[in-house]
Amino acid sequence: MTDILAGRALTDSTAVARLGKRHRAERRFKCYGLAAIFSALAVLAVLLVTIVGTGYSAFVQTYVQLDIEFRADAIDPQGTRLESDFRQANYAVLVRDALVAHFPDVSGRRDRRALAGLISSGADIRLLNMVLRDPSLIGTKRAVWVKASADLDSFTKGQIPRDVPEDERKVSDLQITWIDQLAAKGLVEKKFNFDFFASADSREPEQAGVLGALVGSLLTLLVTLALSFPIAVMAAVYLEEFAPKNRFTDFIEININNLAAVPSIVFGLLGLAVFLNFFGLPRSAPLVGGMVLALMTMPTIIIAARAALKAVPPSIREAALGMGASPVQTVSHHVLPLAMPGILTGTIIGMAQALGETAPLLMIGMVAFIVDVPGSFTDAATVLPVQVYLWADAPERGFVERTSAAIMVLLAFLITMNILAVVLRRRFERRW
Amino acid sequence: MSPSLLFIVLLGLSALAYYLGRTKALRAAAGRGDGRLHSLPVYYGAYVALWVGLPALIVVVVWLVLEPQIIHLLLSARLPAAALGLDPARLSLLIADIKNHALGGITSTTLSPELRGVADYFSSLRTAGLIGMPVLSGASAAGGLMIGWRHINPTFRARHAVERALRIVLIVASTIAILTTVGIVLSLLFESVRFFSQVSLFEFLFGIQWSPQTALRDDQVGQTGTFGAVPIFAGTLMITLIAMLVAVPIGLFSAIYMAEYASPGFRSVIKPVLEVLAGIPTVVYGFFAALTVAPALRGFGEGVGLDVASESALAAGLVMGVMIIPFISSLSDDVINAVPQSLRDGSLAMGATKSETVIQVVLPAALPGIVGSVLLAVSRAIGETMIVVMAAGLSANLTANPFEAVTTVTVQIVTLLTGDQEFDSAKTLAAFALGLVLFIMTLGLNVIALRVVRRYREKYD
Numbered sequence: 001m002t003d004i005l006a007g008r009a010l011t012d013s014t015a016v017a018r019l020g021k022r023h024r025a026e027r028r029f030k031c032y033g034l035a036a037i038f039s040a041l042a043v044l045a046v047l048l049v050t051i052v053g054t055g056y057s058a059f060v061q062t063y064v065q066l067d068i069e070f071r072a073d074a075i076d077p078q079g080t081r082l083e084s085d086f087r088q089a090n091y092a093v094l095v096r097d098a099l100v101a102h103f104p105d106v107s108g109r110r111d112r113r114a115l116a117g118l119i120s121s122g123a124d125i126r127l128l129n130m131v132l133r134d135p136s137l138i139g140t141k142r143a144v145w146v147k148a149s150a151d152l153d154s155f156t157k158g159q160i161p162r163d164v165p166e167d168e169r170k171v172s173d174l175q176i177t178w179i180d181q182l183a184a185k186g187l188v189e190k191k192f193n194f195d196f197f198a199s200a201d202s203r204e205p206e207q208a209g210v211l212g213a214l215v216g217s218l219l220t221l222l223v224t225l226a227l228s229f230p231i232a233v234m235a236a237v238y239l240e241e242f243a244p245k246n247r248f249t250d251f252i253e254i255n256i257n258n259l260a261a262v263p264s265i266v267f268g269l270l271g272l273a274v275f276l277n278f279f280g281l282p283r284s285a286p287l288v289g290g291m292v293l294a295l296m297t298m299p300t301i302i303i304a305a306r307a308a309l310k311a312v313p314p315s316i317r318e319a320a321l322g323m324g325a326s327p328v329q330t331v332s333h334h335v336l337p338l339a340m341p342g343i344l345t346g347t348i349i350g351m352a353q354a355l356g357e358t359a360p361l362l363m364i365g366m367v368a369f370i371v372d373v374p375g376s377f378t379d380a381a382t383v384l385p386v387q388v389y390l391w392a393d394a395p396e397r398g399f400v401e402r403t404s405a406a407i408m409v410l411l412a413f414l415i416t417m418n419i420l421a422v423v424l425r426r427r428f429e430r431r432w
Numbered sequence: 433m434s435p436s437l438l439f440i441v442l443l444g445l446s447a448l449a450y451y452l453g454r455t456k457a458l459r460a461a462a463g464r465g466d467g468r469l470h471s472l473p474v475y476y477g478a479y480v481a482l483w484v485g486l487p488a489l490i491v492v493v494v495w496l497v498l499e500p501q502i503i504h505l506l507l508s509a510r511l512p513a514a515a516l517g518l519d520p521a522r523l524s525l526l527i528a529d530i531k532n533h534a535l536g537g538i539t540s541t542t543l544s545p546e547l548r549g550v551a552d553y554f555s556s557l558r559t560a561g562l563i564g565m566p567v568l569s570g571a572s573a574a575g576g577l578m579i580g581w582r583h584i585n586p587t588f589r590a591r592h593a594v595e596r597a598l599r600i601v602l603i604v605a606s607t608i609a610i611l612t613t614v615g616i617v618l619s620l621l622f623e624s625v626r627f628f629s630q631v632s633l634f635e636f637l638f639g640i641q642w643s644p645q646t647a648l649r650d651d652q653v654g655q656t657g658t659f660g661a662v663p664i665f666a667g668t669l670m671i672t673l674i675a676m677l678v679a680v681p682i683g684l685f686s687a688i689y690m691a692e693y694a695s696p697g698f699r700s701v702i703k704p705v706l707e708v709l710a711g712i713p714t715v716v717y718g719f720f721a722a723l724t725v726a727p728a729l730r731g732f733g734e735g736v737g738l739d740v741a742s743e744s745a746l747a748a749g750l751v752m753g754v755m756i757i758p759f760i761s762s763l764s765d766d767v768i769n770a771v772p773q774s775l776r777d778g779s780l781a782m783g784a785t786k787s788e789t790v791i792q793v794v795l796p797a798a799l800p801g802i803v804g805s806v807l808l809a810v811s812r813a814i815g816e817t818m819i820v821v822m823a824a825g826l827s828a829n830l831t832a833n834p835f836e837a838v839t840t841v842t843v844q845i846v847t848l849l850t851g852d853q854e855f856d857s858a859k860t861l862a863a864f865a866l867g868l869v870l871f872i873m874t875l876g877l878n879v880i881a882l883r884v885v886r887r888y889r890e891k892y893d
Binding site (some may be wrong): 022023025026028029030032033034035037039040041042043046047050051054072100230232233234235237238239242243251252255256257258259261262263264266267269270272273274279292295299302326327328351355356357358360362363365367377385386387388389392393400403404407410413414418 | 436437497500501503567591595598600601602603605606607608609610612613615616618620621622681682683685688689690693702705706708709711712714715716717718719720722723724754757761785786787788790791808811812814815816817818821822842845846849850863864865870871874877878879882
């Protein structure tokens with residue numbers, strides 16, 4: 001009977017056609033799935049390639065070698081050799097003289113200014129620091145590598161093309177001939193941009209670095225960790241191990257779950273209204289930023305910690321209680337240490353979230369332009385993602401590559417933290 | 433003494449108290465002959481340490497919280513009569529000036545001799561505070577040491593006492609979540625009420641004109657500010673819709689492929705990689721949208737003769753959609769996996785192909801969970817800030833054209849609150865009203881999503 005039916009079904013041409021159609025639909029459907037996955041991966045790849053592609057050039061910086069004559073009459077005309085006199089001296093003159101020595105036929109105010117525009121305005125500080133370190137330089141002539149200005153830097157990196165009309169690029173034809181002459185003498189070189197990691201923000205792209213933001217992020221995260229980790233672990237322990245099942249604990253649970261879904265900017269509003277306006281804490285401070293981020297990450301850590309505590313089998317608790325340990329001893333000596341790898345994994349993931357968070361920090365004034373590296377928890381500071389935001393808004397061409405470079409630094413930290421979390425989980429995860 | 437140094441000192445004192453308590457308990461036990469104690473020696477140490485550390489810590493925290501308020505009150509009482517007539521904003525500016533003067537900082541105006549007297553008074557208060565806080569907390573630590581020390585004897589139930597204190601600390605820690613929610617609700621409500629005393633609720637919810645610039649001086653004209661938030665809500669809705677049009681198909685198809693077709697090896701590689709999308713900071717997406725996607729769309733628009741704004745809703749929405757993909761894919765993956773295998777087996781046994789099984793059996797069974805995950809993703813998209821701040825516009829256009837610039841609730845909150853302005857103006861208060869709307873919307877979506885998911889779970893467990 002079945003054989004007859006099967007035979008008929010297979011010979012029936014419309015049924016065969018229908019089956020083929022259904023199988024084609026099946027293959028199509030599978031392709032949609034693969035296409036969806038690969039389109040998401042493609043966007044991720046494009047994102048990363050764009051960031052790295054625009055950012056890697058910020059790790060090198062163009063330097064120009066100049067024969068600086070440390071003239072005594074410019075640095076220390078009275079011959080006092082006092083630090084205060086060194087600080088008042090005009091080092092820009094020395095830079096300009098060294099440039100003019102290369103191009104003696106440059107005259108006129110505008111051309112001289114264009115010539116001086118090749119060198120970063122931060123070169124003065126570098127010369128000052130050299131003199132402060134070694135006053136015996138005065139009166140001698142040294143070859144010094146000084147930073148090129150942001151425009152020259154962009155030009156030598158090929159970001160400002162040579163072949164566009166002069167009025168459409170920031171480097172004039174005259175400046176290009178000077179650059180070419182300097183380069184022909186081997187006086188223009190690209191070196192590793194150490195200052196990018198050693199200096200704080202600046203209005204001049206070639207002098208701006210991420211150190212200030214890195215230290216700000218570190219201070220902020222320290223506050224976040226110090227507040228959120230103990231409180232979240234204690235809350236999780238209470239809810240998972242001690243809390244009676246009643247309305248009150250239900251209410252706490254609902255609150256935690258809802259807080260985990262509240263948009264981060266709302267936490268910023270809370271920080272502004274409560275911490276700044278009500279308690280009068282300082283604006284832009286890592287202390288306040290850390291407190292806001294702690295409130296934000298606490299639900300994440302609580303949820304992870306509860307899952308880790310739940311994974312510890314009840315037999316452990318029963319054995320400890322059976323040996324005469326009190327409930328508190330059972331938890332603190334046995335359950336909590338066994339759950340710790342899971343809790344730490346959740347904490348690292350929460351910290352990584354806090355590190356990448358921007359919006360709530362804008363609300364409490366961490367967007368200020370800050371040239372100093374913050375020294376304490378109450379100094380005005382900014383953090384890495386906010387630095388990215390600030391530089392992304394800056395109009396200067398040189399900040400584009402620096403924004404991407406700052407993003408690369410940020411992503412490097414996030415990747416490290418996540419790898420740490422994965423390693424921790426692999427290494428210490430126990431299957432019961 | 434600075435608070436952080438004081439904390440360290442208190443920590444040191446507690447450690448010392450721990451050692452003292454433990455030693456005393458051991459000695460007392462040894463003196464009794466049989467060497468027996470009710471609790472382990474550590475509990476006696478911990479008991480004394482708690483008596484020393486906890487009250488002193490509470491004193492410091494309360495002091496730090498109350499000090500600014502008390503100083504403000506005392507200074508206001510000392511101000512000359514003329515200053516008391518000032519409105520609160522100017523009064524606080526004056527007080528800030530006085531404080532700056534006392535601390536040797538820069539003041540916005542030169543102070544009159546009377547006010548200098550107040551500044552001197554402030555310096556003396558500050559000195560008193562700097563001395564008073566350590567002294568008071570030190571006194572409470574000493575008192576605590578005395579009380580704890582006297583309680584210790586071999587029959588004292590130190591473990592019970594310590595565990596009771598610990599339990600209270602645990603309860604306090606878990607109520608922080610409630611306090612945070614209460615803090616959010618109260619701060620948003622309080623400021624919103626002040627906003628709605630200046631602008632009517634009806635205008636805010638149904639007005640179609642949003643220009644929050646208010647006049648700084650009374651004689652300025654034309655800057656009265658209108659607060660009709662409909663264009664903002666419409667903009668938020670449009671960007672969210674675009675994001676969902678990207679995220680729902682891609683996320684859902686990825687989830688179906690992962691759950692039904694992918695080999696375990698493929699799955700174990702691709703799933704974490706997709707979740708990288710959720711781990712990238714939103715400011716990076718914002719930069720990507722502004723630097724790459726928006727110019728690309730603009731160039732494409734020029735190519736086909738469309739006028740695309742450089743801060744178009746489309747660019748922000750597309751990038752936000754990419755960010756949302758992993759939320760939908762991993763949540764949907766979970767719910768699809770939770771559909772019992774017997775349903776699939778039944779369908780396959782009836783001769784259905786795999787895709788027919790997925791479409792006609794698995795998806796309907798998983799639908800509530802998928803709806804829940806989409807709602808969670810919508811709430812995430814509405815609350816997302818950095819992408820729209822960097823890639824969407826600032827001006828509130830009421831338009832249905834995705835190629836034009838629109839603004840969103842979060843963008844307006846950021847632009848209203850970053851920048852220099854008086855805190856009490858309608859402009860800054862409007863940000864809190866928008867924040868309240870945002871909070872209510874996301875909370876509502878979450879509650880609904882969790883309900884939907886929970887009801888579904890009950891059906892199959």
